[in-house]
Amino acid sequence: MLPKVRNHVREYRAKRGWTQEELAEKVGVSRQSINSIENNRYVPSLPLALLFARAFGHPTDDIFSLETRK
Amino acid sequence: MLPKVRNHVREYRAKRGWTQEELAEKVGVSRQSINSIENNRYVPSLPLALLFARAFGHPTDDIFSLETRK
């Protein structure tokens, strides 16, 4: 099993005053996808993670990190 | 459609003298997964990408990048 991933999408989005729908449009996915990621219902794909990094102007590793489980 | 992703897994692996199987063990996936990623048969998941970054000791954005396709 691959490890879990924590994300700070909601914090970065809120800091910019964007709605879930605005962020969804910027990165090209549905609003439900953003919502599901922020609420940890699932982990985004790599291309989507890189798009978040680009949209926020921060490195991918600042937004996503491996849970140091075990 | 989400954009394509380019990766430098083979270069980082080769620079360390690791076989595909050794890298597979380090990040916890099968040898075929490594092979498929290096040969661009598919794009790794985000947790796997973060594991590559950790194994290589380099930021995720150094190893993976969005293809500037439009």
Place this chain on the structure above:
DNA sequence: GAAGCATGTCAAGCTCGCTTTACATCAACT
């Protein structure tokens, strides 16, 4: 109280990441 807007959540469906098993190729060595 009605109307918007932002968010949460569910269901059905499709694609694709990753698995195991298996076989093929090529180089290096004995």
Place this chain on the structure above:
DNA sequence: AGTTGATGTAAAGCGAGCTTGACATGCTTC
């Protein structure tokens, strides 16, 4: 020639990421 190690590739199956469509909640604001 035979063997071993590294790599390439294929098929079948499962689970997860993402979609659309729909409905429900809470907060403003009219």
